[in-house]
Amino acid sequence: MANIQQVAKHAGVSVATVSRVLNDQNTVSSKTRLKVEEAIKELNYEPSMLGRNLRNSESRIVLILIPTISNPFYLEIIKGIENVAISHNYNILLCETDSDPEKENIYFDLVRKKMADGIISMDPAVNVETLKQLAEKYAIIQCSEYGGGIGIPYVTIDNEEASYRAVKHLLQIGHTKIALMNTDEKFLYARERKMGYERALKEHGIEMNNNYIFYTKDLGFENGQQAMKKILNLKQRPTAVFAVSDLLAIGALKEINASGLSVPGDMAVVGFDKIDFSNMTNPTLTTIAQPMYKMGTTAAKMLIEKIRGNKVDSVVLDFELVIRESTAG
Amino acid sequence: MANIQQVAKHAGVSVATVSRVLNDQNTVSSKTRLKVEEAIKELNYEPSMLGRNLRNSESRIVLILIPTISNPFYLEIIKGIENVAISHNYNILLCETDSDPEKENIYFDLVRKKMADGIISMDPAVNVETLKQLAEKYAIIQCSEYGGGIGIPYVTIDNEEASYRAVKHLLQIGHTKIALMNTDEKFLYARERKMGYERALKEHGIEMNNNYIFYTKDLGFENGQQAMKKILNLKQRPTAVFAVSDLLAIGALKEINASGLSVPGDMAVVGFDKIDFSNMTNPTLTTIAQPMYKMGTTAAKMLIEKIRGNKVDSVVLDFELVIRESTAG
DNA sequence: TATGAAAATGTAAACGATTTCATTGTGGAA
DNA sequence: TTCCACAATGAAATCGTTTACATTTTCATA
Numbered sequence: 001m002a003n004i005q006q007v008a009k010h011a012g013v014s015v016a017t018v019s020r021v022l023n024d025q026n027t028v029s030s031k032t033r034l035k036v037e038e039a040i041k042e043l044n045y046e047p048s049m050l051g052r053n054l055r056n057s058e059s060r061i062v063l064i065l066i067p068t069i070s071n072p073f074y075l076e077i078i079k080g081i082e083n084v085a086i087s088h089n090y091n092i093l094l095c096e097t098d099s100d101p102e103k104e105n106i107y108f109d110l111v112r113k114k115m116a117d118g119i120i121s122m123d124p125a126v127n128v129e130t131l132k133q134l135a136e137k138y139a140i141i142q143c144s145e146y147g148g149g150i151g152i153p154y155v156t157i158d159n160e161e162a163s164y165r166a167v168k169h170l171l172q173i174g175h176t177k178i179a180l181m182n183t184d185e186k187f188l189y190a191r192e193r194k195m196g197y198e199r200a201l202k203e204h205g206i207e208m209n210n211n212y213i214f215y216t217k218d219l220g221f222e223n224g225q226q227a228m229k230k231i232l233n234l235k236q237r238p239t240a241v242f243a244v245s246d247l248l249a250i251g252a253l254k255e256i257n258a259s260g261l262s263v264p265g266d267m268a269v270v271g272f273d274k275i276d277f278s279n280m281t282n283p284t285l286t287t288i289a290q291p292m293y294k295m296g297t298t299a300a301k302m303l304i305e306k307i308r309g310n311k312v313d314s315v316v317l318d319f320e321l322v323i324r325e326s327t328a329g
Numbered sequence: 330m331a332n333i334q335q336v337a338k339h340a341g342v343s344v345a346t347v348s349r350v351l352n353d354q355n356t357v358s359s360k361t362r363l364k365v366e367e368a369i370k371e372l373n374y375e376p377s378m379l380g381r382n383l384r385n386s387e388s389r390i391v392l393i394l395i396p397t398i399s400n401p402f403y404l405e406i407i408k409g410i411e412n413v414a415i416s417h418n419y420n421i422l423l424c425e426t427d428s429d430p431e432k433e434n435i436y437f438d439l440v441r442k443k444m445a446d447g448i449i450s451m452d453p454a455v456n457v458e459t460l461k462q463l464a465e466k467y468a469i470i471q472c473s474e475y476g477g478g479i480g481i482p483y484v485t486i487d488n489e490e491a492s493y494r495a496v497k498h499l500l501q502i503g504h505t506k507i508a509l510m511n512t513d514e515k516f517l518y519a520r521e522r523k524m525g526y527e528r529a530l531k532e533h534g535i536e537m538n539n540n541y542i543f544y545t546k547d548l549g550f551e552n553g554q555q556a557m558k559k560i561l562n563l564k565q566r567p568t569a570v571f572a573v574s575d576l577l578a579i580g581a582l583k584e585i586n587a588s589g590l591s592v593p594g595d596m597a598v599v600g601f602d603k604i605d606f607s608n609m610t611n612p613t614l615t616t617i618a619q620p621m622y623k624m625g626t627t628a629a630k631m632l633i634e635k636i637r638g639n640k641v642d643s644v645v646l647d648f649e650l651v652i653r654e655s656t657a658g
Numbered sequence: 659t660a661t662g663a664a665a666a667t668g669t670a671a672a673c674g675a676t677t678t679c680a681t682t683g684t685g686g687a688a
Numbered sequence: 689t690t691c692c693a694c695a696a697t698g699a700a701a702t703c704g705t706t707t708a709c710a711t712t713t714t715c716a717t718a
Contacts, residue, residue, distance in 0.1 A: 004705065005704080015706090016707075019705070022705090048703085048705070049704095051703070051705035052705050052706075053705085054703085055704080055705045
């Protein structure tokens with residue numbers, strides 16, 4: 001495997017000149033450029049990024065931290081990040097933390113050890129203290145899930161308002177007994193979405209009923225099934241459920257179907273995220289569409305700015321309520 | 330940011346000694362080791378992987394090539410690869426090719442330029458010629474999808490047999506008019522699965538009927554819907570469908586439901602892959618379970634062996650037929 | 659033709675680790 | 689005490705680039 005020295009010798013020039021050709025510098029005469037390019041061809045030379053990266057003190061790799069790759073919610077965001085990254089000559093390392101601080105630390109080490117130039121964190125369970133500390137020295141952006149007020153730039157939607165709109169939709173089509181399927185309130189978005197839920201109810205003169213609020217440990221399909229089981233067992237059974245993730249909602253859907261009830265006839269269901277699958281279920285799912293691709297591209301652009309050493313501001317993007325069969329009574 | 334020189338100076342030793350401490354070499358006296366460790370603490374030193382990688386001529390990064398991140402089939406495989414990789418101190422770069430040779434080439438360049446130590450390819454549409462050429466110089470393993478006979482080690486299941494078993498199951502529960510929803514036969518697995526389909530039919534004295542075979546461009550949900558639409562319009566309508574991917578099958582499911590027919594009463598459906606979502610549909614999907622996690626770990630171990638310069642052999646893993654509601658008539 | 663600014667090229671020092679080989683230090687045996 | 693084997697340490701080369709600075713070349717102008 002040839003290196004730049006050999007190319008230089010073969011072309012009869014210095015390594016500096018070869019490097020200039022490689023980096024498209026305009027200070028090379030077309031004659032020598034040709035010589036060099038020929039040598040490169042003949043030797044089948046490929047510049048080593050290891051050498052270049054060391055010299056430039058960069059890795060051109062950015063980390064994406066997600067709790068699990070199994071939640072399709074992240075897929076579109078990742079695509080957005082990826083496209084921007086690639087067009088800026090960055091590559092992405094997808095890091096599944098399983099919300100495990102130990103795994104998390106492996107990845108944090110990657111930036112400490114210069115193997116990564118920055119991080120986009122989408123893990124709501126991330127250790128905020130560590131992250132904050134890391135952010136003092138390294139480029140970090142939070143995407144979709146963020147610890148508030150810790151001074152790290154983020155991109156998100158207005159969760160309170162989105163939740164409000166979802167619940168309001170249920171109220172408008174006549175529901176008054178509406179259950180909330182939420183996650184642990186240690187997560188900011190969980191608290192925000194509950195607030196939106198409460199505001200919508202209040203606005204319609206309905207008092208929030210704690211018996212109608214269910215907390216799940218995770219955002220997965222099974223969690224939705226289990227929670228729905230409990231809801232169906234209530235003596236005062238609600239007529240609608242608002243779940244804070246599509247996977248939860250799909251679990252609910254499955255459970256309702258299994259119990260012989262029908263959606264939306266007996267029970268309306270609203271999800272959150274608009275993952276691909278939300279359109280594949282039977283019935284299709286009413287949900288809040290997060291602008292996932294846009295979130296990804298935005299976060300990536302912010303990160304690259306940050307890596308360049310510029311200051312960046314947080315961004316709040318628009319969402320949309322998508323009404324489909326699961327509430328189209 | 331401290332470097333090894335400064336640590337050496339601070340500890341009053343040479344850089345060689347610091348490096349020895351870093352790499353756990355036993356030739357360091359416990360006294361100096363202590364001094365060095367103290368200096369590392371005090372200076373908050375983190376060894377740079379850029380320097381180390383250059384010196385060692387390795388990146389400790391491996392590439393995973395997949396056509397699209399949207400097909401959940403790959404998720405479990407990726408997890409398997411990831412776990413093995415991490416435990417061997419490798420990191421993985423997830424590369425979405427969109428089956429676009431140009432994007433593919435960006436990633437191939439990464440290994441040519443030493444930014445990656447090897448590739449696990451799961452892209453059936455990969456440019457086999459390039460891959461073959463690359464495999465002469467770099468470590469490459471094919472996982473799940475493979476170009477046959479090109480001398481690159483692969484891990485897969487017996488697609489012909491799996492398909493045979495799926496169709497045989499349908500025959501055994503009484504179906505005789507069975508449609509096949511396949512993809513382009515330029516893919517080896519598509520040809521193999523068709524052969525299995527044919528063998529099962531033949532064994533039951535049924536001649537293969539080309540009107541019952543449908544080709545889709547991709548393996549997505551929409552492709553399944555479209556193909557099912559055609560199937561439902563046949564005058565001699567089949568009573569069962571075998572789709573070569575779960576996403577196709579789920580699209581079919583959706584279309585059957587939409588047309589007012591019921592599964593499995595009017596139409597039985599079998600998928601392939603056992604993705605998570607195949608258990609969330611209504612009804613749940615009968616499918617061929619590929620040992621995805623195992624495929625991932627196996628491929629990763631093979632790749633690491635290959636990187637080390639050892640010869641590795643291809644592997645064929647077991648599959649399983651999982652019978653669920655969509656055929657439980 | 660001599661001059662000098664601008665353009666083209668070269669030299670050598672980084673970047674930050676690992677490792678070979680040489681050197682020094684240590685302790686036990688004679 | 690002397691010597692030797694072996695353990696511990698250090699000096700310096702190396703991995704493959706980029707780039708500041710120095711040097712040479714070119715060429716229009718006086």
